[in-house]
Amino acid sequence: MEIQRELQRMGQGDHLCLVYENPEEQWGAVIPYMAEGLARNEACLYVIDDRALDEVRQAFIARGVDIDAAVRSGQFVFATKREAYLASGSFEPRGMISFLEKTVQEAAAAGRTGFRVTGEMTWALGEGCGCHQLIEYEALLNNFFPGSRASAICQYNRKRFSADMIRDVLRTHPVAILGNQVCPNLYYETPAMVLGQGSTEQRVDWMIQQLQRFRGAERKLERAVQARDEFLSVASHELNTPLTSLKLQVQSLTRTLARGDGASLSREKVTSIIDRTDRQLRRLSRLVSDLLDVSRIHAHKMTLEREHMDLRELVDDVVDRVSGEFTHMGVRLDVAPGAHVVGFWDRSRLEQVLINLLTNALKYGAGKPVRVEVAADGTRVSLSVKDQGVGLREEDRARIFERFERAISASEASGLGLGLYIAREIVQAHGGDISVESRLGEGSTFTVSLPLGARA
Template sequence: MFLSRAGELMGASLEWRTVLQRLAELAVPVLADWCAVDILSDVGSLERVAAAHREPEKVPLVHELFRVAPVDWSASGGIAEALRTGRPVPLPREREGAPSEVIQRLGFQSGFVFPLLARGRVLGALSLMRGDAGAGFGDTDLEVALELARRASLSMDNALLYEEARTAQAYSERLQNVTAALCRAATAEEVARVVVHDGLQAMGAARGSVAELSSDGCLHLLSCFGYLSEWMNAFEGRNIQGVPALVRTAERREAQWFQRLEDVLPVAGIAVDDLLLMGEGARAVLPLVTDQGVLGFVGLAWSAPRVFSPQERAFLEALAQQCSQALERAALYGTLRERGERLHHALQMGKEAEERLFFLLEASRALAEHLDDVEWTLEHVARVAASSVASSCLVELVGPDGSLRCVASAHQEPSRDASVLQALGGEGALSLSRECFVTGEPRFVPDVDAALCERMAASDGHRSLLEALRPASLLAVPVRTRGRTLGVITLGTSLPQRPLAMSDVAMMEELARRVAVALENASLYRDAQAAVRLRDEFLSVASHELKTPLTSLKLQHGLIDRALGPESRARVVPRLSTAMRQVQRLASLVDHLLDVSRVSLGRLTMEPTEVDLGQAVRDAVERMEEVFTVAGCVVRVDIPEPLLGRWDALRLDQVLVNLLTNAAKYGAGRPVQVSATEIDRELVRLSVRDEGIGIAATDLPRLFGRFERAVSERHYGGLGLGLYISRQIVEAMGGRIDVQSREGEGSVFTVHLPRAPT
């Protein structure tokens, strides 16, 4: 029974410190008079994380003993030997360095240390002490303690794995947010600011920086935090040859990790005093690498030593890679802007560069904002191209049969759109577009003459298309991703517009890459939407299918209850009641899933009838009398007069039961008040107030979301659907539901309902 209880308590939480505190409290006084749990940190130090004593007021003494008499790692026996060997070790009665008065107050005659082992590594140690003379540990005690330590190790390991999974998810979400922000950064400084503020500062570092490396090996600081201005001034323009750590990072093109100040001193290239001013903690240097070479470095410094976890390293390396790509894109944007300015001042052609940049940004914005409507996006891109950088634009994608088909077209003169569309319905892609599609390489014709048009006009359809476009220059670029050509974008210019130039080739190749990414993202988006629909349909079917055996099971329980005789009733009825409650709970969960699928599929319907809200509340409270009794809640109903309205009686009852259940669950042991009143002739208000744990302000905005919870699912059951379904029902009846709450002060859920459907 003891070990079974231990398994239940340690399995009830995925927070490892909570698990270990429960372990210590469980061991006292069954196995020991007092107990302590010590854990090895990532840097190899020992930390006392849990303690218990049969006299609770002496628990601080257990922690005080650890502080005044730390573990001697070179000593034999005791905690140090248990951690070194991974085997249980008895504790000596005389501990060197331990204050005798503290030992006497705690009571110590015998003790044992049991290592906490999981997956071949030592996590820490469990120390059990007895204070009565002659009360040693027998074989049975040692076996129970060993099993308790084993289960505690597994439970702690599971909690650590859960923390690692949550950390990985948080890193993934943070990296997605940084990537999205980097897509909007157009300059190197903007890229660096995003990386610093959205990426590095979130790592808990005391200092961080992003520096660019010039062609002559000098550093240019783009953005930083935590550094003094004097250090930044000294850093600017410094050659990396004087900093061995940066030289090694650039040569190896891999990150350098320094867990403590002593590790970085030999390769720092900075005076020790200057390093000490920046703290004695860990450092990390990551290169910004592209195909062109090392663009710069990302540096971080912490105030204390640390061990870099694999997840942390992977996140920082991915962040550096995203920063490298963003800097490369920013360099491309900068090159385009710089070239445009030179052309504007020298040859009065700055407008062309502005048009290209505007076109690229406008097209990129459309591609990023309309994943659910790719055809509209491509048409918009074609229109922008035809109105800014070209006279006409055709977007052709490969069809199911492997041939190109036009999905978007636009002309600078709207009157020609009809003739272009008519021609596109004929022979398909031009030879120029087909060559581009087959080879996967751009095809650029800066000067299209009559002879070339004749050669490209392989059919009457092509001839009609060329007559409609009247091109003076043509450019076809492939839309490629993952080694596949998805289609071709063809630009054409007509006189008197300027002909296309080589700079347009680079711009269109960049656009084609973004179109390819947008097409792939749109495909993933459609797949995700289809998966969501399939899930909702599955939930609907599964819920319907589950209700049949549940109904049969309820009937069988009823028949068993009726068939019980006087002798067996006393033994069977308690267990039968438990089974019936569990079946009812399962039926409620199935109903919630069914309602969610109905909401998602748009099948939640209302059947309004004449209902007295006050009587509906009293009926619901009466049915839930047992629930409130178990929860220790006294329910007060304050509805002085009938409140009639046309509502769906079953759905209204479902909302009431959800709100009352919520109040009983989170306000256990405290009173619950239900009130309703008439606001005016058209509107009534219902309130359910509890004095329970309350809700944090940060959790309120998402409280009515699907599968959202403001508390741990380990401590409170349910799927997080009750409030979501209640809101959908209330809104379907034309009303609204709100909540007011503060942590530790309870919650008030208020429902406003029109008397008649709106």
């Protein structure tokens, strides 16, 4: 379903409202959202009020979520309004923010990659709950979530809440789920505006910014269409290049054999042909693998097979495997001394990340030495690849992690512009992040930061 794909794109820092009219709309949004949190190894909290616990539990089970196992493991917790929103006897917005901050810290200490919460907001309809402060709380959440490792869906039953309340709910959520659609919210207002702290001048500025933001979204869509068309052209060329090389080699061998001149194929010549063929086949394999991975990522079907593994051993293994390519190009590849670091990750996917970073360094490193380093600080580990090559302009640093993007034109370097995008998606699926420090003409350092992961 489209809503499931849209919800899978939601991540840490997001604050959504769900305005629903029936159970199908409620469960159709909430369950995929929470199931995605379980898949990402996030701590999950469901605050129950309008529904009975067993009703919610059965809804998860009916949609294929082993909620009982998640509860037993401690990853998923059900709470009542008295245990969350009204823990102090009445609702207090800043107290609830403190509760969320503490919960996020506890999730990180438990090895979780983040925290997501959803709550049935019908508790606010009760008398004496301090619900007049609800909209203040929703506004304050928009200061709390951005930049945090947390996200939320606030559930509002349209049949239970007044039109005035639904209006204010829409004012306080950057993203709204309506029916089976996830909608960027044109009517969202900043916390200061909602709380009456902004001037008329600030409201005018906000209105202008909204218009500019939506025009920016249109331009982004136009660029995406253009990038797609450019990608199809580049992909055709990249796939055709090794195929042409293979075709020429086969034709040459065919002609030699047709002349009955097989004796001219010395051992050295055959070895050279096999080496060239192997390089072209590996190039084709990488291109096809990248295309398949992009398809999986876009369909949210990329999965992680986590295991306890030593990142330093992985680095040594990958460096040993790619050293031949570096030697062939006359580039020195070093690994900095360091301790072994054991974490809970997907080995094959992290191999893919490192290979992509090393391939990038070989391609843009201007033939100068490349260095790999692993370091840990107790709760997280960093993996960095440093080159001394062409470097990046400041405006290109974020763009190069997007699909089909590259810092230089396709005519200057081969590739589909997918390696860094795939690396970013893999790292983020582990609850980590990837960044680059670079100056034009002075090289680049790509750094992957990962949580050590949940303990088995």
